[in-house]
Amino acid sequence: xxxxxxxxxNNFRLHINRQATEMLTQQQRIASQKRVNxxxxxxxxxARILEHRSRLERIDQYDQHIERGKTRIEFTEQVLGQVSxxxxxxxxxxxxKKGSNVSASERQTAAEEVKSIYDQVMQLANTRYENNxxxxxxxxxxxxxxxxPPAGYDIQYNGDMGDYRMIVGENTEVALDADGSLxxxxxxxxxxxxFNELRDLxxxxxxxxxxxxSTQIEAxxxxxxxxxxxxxxxxxxxxxxxxxxDVTQQHWNTFxxxxxxxxxxxxxxxxxxxxxxxxxxxxxxxxxxATAARILEPGLLKFLQ
Amino acid sequence: MPQLNALLNIGANSLLLQQKSITVTxxxxxxxxxxxxxxxxxxxxxxxxxxxxxxxVGYGARARNVERVYDKFIGVQINHENAGLGRWEAQKNSxxxxxxxxxxxxxxxxxxxxxxxxxxxxDLSLKPSGMxxxxxxxxQSQFLADTxxxxxxxxxxxxxxxxxxxxxxxxxxxxxxxxxxxxxxKIIARETPGNDASAYRDRRELATKELANLIxxxxxxxxxxxxxxxxxxxxxxxxxxxxFDLSTQINAQNHLDVYWSDSTxxxxxxxxxxxxxxxxxxxxxxxxxxxxxxxxxxxxxxxMQEVNIAHGGxxxxxxxxxxxxxxxxxAADIKVHDDIVADVTRVAAADSLxxxxxxxxxAIEIANLQHKLAMSGNSATFDDSVNSLISTVGxxxxxxxxxxxxxxxxxxxxxxxxxSISGVSLDEEMINLVKYQTAYxxxxxxxxxxxxxxxxxxxxxx
Numbered sequence: 001x002x003x004x005x006x007x008x009x010n011n012f013r014l015h016i017n018r019q020a021t022e023m024l025t026q027q028q029r030i031a032s033q034k035r036v037n038x039x040x041x042x043x044x045x046x047a048r049i050l051e052h053r054s055r056l057e058r059i060d061q062y063d064q065h066i067e068r069g070k071t072r073i074e075f076t077e078q079v080l081g082q083v084s085x086x087x088x089x090x091x092x093x094x095x096x097k098k099g100s101n102v103s104a105s106e107r108q109t110a111a112e113e114v115k116s117i118y119d120q121v122m123q124l125a126n127t128r129y130e131n132n133x134x135x136x137x138x139x140x141x142x143x144x145x146x147x148x149p150p151a152g153y154d155i156q157y158n159g160d161m162g163d164y165r166m167i168v169g170e171n172t173e174v175a176l177d178a179d180g181s182l183x184x185x186x187x188x189x190x191x192x193x194x195f196n197e198l199r200d201l202x203x204x205x206x207x208x209x210x211x212x213x214s215t216q217i218e219a220x221x222x223x224x225x226x227x228x229x230x231x232x233x234x235x236x237x238x239x240x241x242x243x244x245x246d247v248t249q250q251h252w253n254t255f256x257x258x259x260x261x262x263x264x265x266x267x268x269x270x271x272x273x274x275x276x277x278x279x280x281x282x283x284x285x286x287x288x289x290a291t292a293a294r295i296l297e298p299g300l301l302k303f304l305q
Numbered sequence: 306m307p308q309l310n311a312l313l314n315i316g317a318n319s320l321l322l323q324q325k326s327i328t329v330t331x332x333x334x335x336x337x338x339x340x341x342x343x344x345x346x347x348x349x350x351x352x353x354x355x356x357x358x359x360x361x362v363g364y365g366a367r368a369r370n371v372e373r374v375y376d377k378f379i380g381v382q383i384n385h386e387n388a389g390l391g392r393w394e395a396q397k398n399s400x401x402x403x404x405x406x407x408x409x410x411x412x413x414x415x416x417x418x419x420x421x422x423x424x425x426x427x428d429l430s431l432k433p434s435g436m437x438x439x440x441x442x443x444x445q446s447q448f449l450a451d452t453x454x455x456x457x458x459x460x461x462x463x464x465x466x467x468x469x470x471x472x473x474x475x476x477x478x479x480x481x482x483x484x485x486x487x488x489x490x491k492i493i494a495r496e497t498p499g500n501d502a503s504a505y506r507d508r509r510e511l512a513t514k515e516l517a518n519l520i521x522x523x524x525x526x527x528x529x530x531x532x533x534x535x536x537x538x539x540x541x542x543x544x545x546x547x548x549f550d551l552s553t554q555i556n557a558q559n560h561l562d563v564y565w566s567d568s569t570x571x572x573x574x575x576x577x578x579x580x581x582x583x584x585x586x587x588x589x590x591x592x593x594x595x596x597x598x599x600x601x602x603x604x605x606x607x608x609m610q611e612v613n614i615a616h617g618g619x620x621x622x623x624x625x626x627x628x629x630x631x632x633x634x635x636a637a638d639i640k641v642h643d644d645i646v647a648d649v650t651r652v653a654a655a656d657s658l659x660x661x662x663x664x665x666x667x668a669i670e671i672a673n674l675q676h677k678l679a680m681s682g683n684s685a686t687f688d689d690s691v692n693s694l695i696s697t698v699g700x701x702x703x704x705x706x707x708x709x710x711x712x713x714x715x716x717x718x719x720x721x722x723x724x725s726i727s728g729v730s731l732d733e734e735m736i737n738l739v740k741y742q743t744a745y746x747x748x749x750x751x752x753x754x755x756x757x758x759x760x761x762x763x764x765x766x767x
Contacts, residue, residue: 001725002724002725002726002728002730002733003725003730004724004725004728004729004730005337005338005728005729005730005731006337006338006724006728006729007721007724007725007728010717010720010721010724011717011721014713014717034410036410037410038404038405038410038699038702039404039407039409039410039695039696039698039699039702040401040404040698040699040700040702040703040706041699042699043695043696043697043698043699043700043703044696046409046410046692046695046696046699047692047693047695047696050409050416050688050691050692050695051688051689051692053412053416053417053420054416054419054420054688054692057420057421057423057424058420058423058675061423061424061427061428065427065431068431130432131432131434131435132432132434132663136663137663138655138659138660138661138662138663138664139662139663140433140434140662140663141434141662141663160659160660162660162663162664164663164665165430165665165666165669166430166431167427167430167669167672167673170676171673171676173669178663299731299732299735300731300732300735300736301731301735304735304739
């Protein structure tokens with residue numbers, strides 16, 4: 001086969017181009033630290049990379065939700081704890097002052113204390129977290145409990161039965177009871193209406209008729225005891241919720257590094273490998289150039305005199 | 306005496322012959338780097354012998370013709386492969402442009418935009434009465450809509466660029482076919498049997514090769530030396546001295562179609578072009594990129610539908626219901642509804658009127674659309690659909706790259722074969738130069754010898 005000058009120059013040009021292109025690709029990998037710099041570098045890997053990224057975003061989001069949920073629960077727990085103590089104190093007062101030997105003025109002093117307890121419980125029931133009333137069901141913009149009429153001690157519940165739902169996983173939710181009446185005002189479902197009991201206690205303490213008052217007072221002791229239990233029970237219910245959130249968070253925490261690893265494996269360039277490849281490409285490039293110089297130069301012309 | 310005369314004639318003829326050979330060699334040397342040049346050779350044969358007293362006597366050599374060293378089958382093969390190369394190159398370049406529009410590797414593309422929007426719905430679900438959350442949600446949703454529109458518009462821009470390339474290719478094709486027809490006439494006029502109009506043929510071959518790169522052709526040289534060229538299922542582009550022009554017209558999709566005209570009118574040949582750059586461009590524009598646009602449209606429409614249905618069933622902070630969240634007819638004009646942008650309290654996070662403001666049921670429902678198998682006949686999520694679109698683009702580019710590289714290799718092989726037959730090797734020509742110069746010297750010596758013999762003879766008479 002004849003070999004002509006254009007053949008040789010064309011061939012060298014093609015080889016040099018090819019090698020230069022490969023070197024460029026490797027350099028790009030090293031500079032960006034990524035193996036996949038455009039979808040066509042590895043289309044299947046690209047799809048997986050995007051999937052991993054989406055998943056990591058979701059996991060971060062779920063983690064946030066869980067953190068906020070846990071904080072809200074802990075907060076709720078604290079509030080209920082204080083309510084429990086207050087209700088207990090009220091019951092103690094009822095125990096102490098139920099006797100017929102207690103004077104009217106003593107009872108009046110006690111009544112003032114119970115009124116103060118009433119207001120504190122109401123304040124606690126109207127707690128806000130992240131600017132929302134947590135015991136108002138879905139009516140999070142309105143204070144759930146108020147005295148109506150304001151002068152008296154009849155309580156009015158302005159909230160509803162809504163609960164607080166949190167997304168903690170794919171199509172997975174955790175719901176918290178936010179219906180204040182279930183906690184403090186539950187005469188409908190056979191529970192204890194704490195506010196009413198406190199009101200009755202106040203009435204009893206303020207009753208000018210000491211004997212009738214004693215009966216009233218005594219009538220509140222057991223309910224107040226049960227009311228405290230009710231609150232504590234609601235507190236206890238929070239336990240499993242926290243546990244569920246913890247477990248879910250744990251799950252995401254173990255899952256996340258695995259996804260991050262998988263993403264890194266698909267996406268990141270192995271710098272050492274890339275540099276080694278680049279070096280060997282440089283060597284072959286130089287060889288091609290050297291060969292070109294040696295072959296293209298000599299010709300018969302040089303030797304003809 | 307006749308012998309001596311003959312000797313002088315032989316010597317003189319030889320001198321001229323070697324000189325001619327050197328001229329041909331010189332032409333080859335000068336054209337060593339001319340693209341498409343076919344080397345020439347002086348075909349030498351022995352002259353007709355003369356009848357002498359003792360039988361036929363040789364009468365030296367003479368030139369038969371200047372040969373063009375050429376394999377006509379290789380030309381056809383080169384054109385075929387060049388068409389393939391043009392096609393994949395054009396397709397690859399267009400698809401790479403399309404690939405750039407999906408800015409996914411940097412993380413600023415659709416994948417990221419979707420994630421951020423879903424996150425915003427999630428955040429809203431945690432605090433359905435929040436104003437900040439609503440503002441962020443609207444912002445992220447606008448960003449997603451912007452990304453859709455930008456990607457769609459960029460793809461349209463690539464299609465428009467292709468249109469410009471198609472127009473310019475059609476113009477070039479017409480120029481080339483005119484040139485080839487012109488050369489057909491010149492070649493017929495110039496040639497005599499056995500003497501090729503080599504330079505014209507070279508130019509015609511080059512023009513045909515360039516033409517094949519743009520649009521696949523079938524060429525046929527008749528016995529007179531004229532080349533007939535046809536394309537796209539037998540439409541004649543060049544016949545003898547006539548060329549038939551291609552033209553373009555705008556089609557229903559607002560892009561250019563390629564038309565071929567003859568006496569009966571103009572025919573749309575766009576779908577019948579099988580190779581060449583035109584094919585690469587048209588396929589990229591009408592099949593591949595149009596397909597990407599279609600998928601973007603599907604995504605945008607389904608997203609709008611799903612979100613709007615869910616949103617319409619929910620209640621905003623302002624107690625309103627039945628509102629659309631997105632407005633638009635597809636990826637080209639999707640945006641967050643003006644009413645929502647104007648007043649973010651209209652974002653419907655609550656499931657029921659009574660549930661406002663703490664009810665986050667609707668926000669949860671919309672956030673969960675992320676996992677809904679809403680795409681591809683209820684078998685893929687939005688994220689899946691985006692990812693598969695990007696992957697498809699990557700695969701298409703990859704495929705075009707691989708075919709292009711293959712074609713480059715094939716072209717290299719075929720061109721080398723042509724070169725080995727028709728190309729000029731300087732070393733070879735140098736050898737020829739030495740060869741013919743030596744023969745020239747020898748012929749000169751012959752004449753000198755004949756002259757000396759004549760002198761001797763004349764000296765006898767004196």
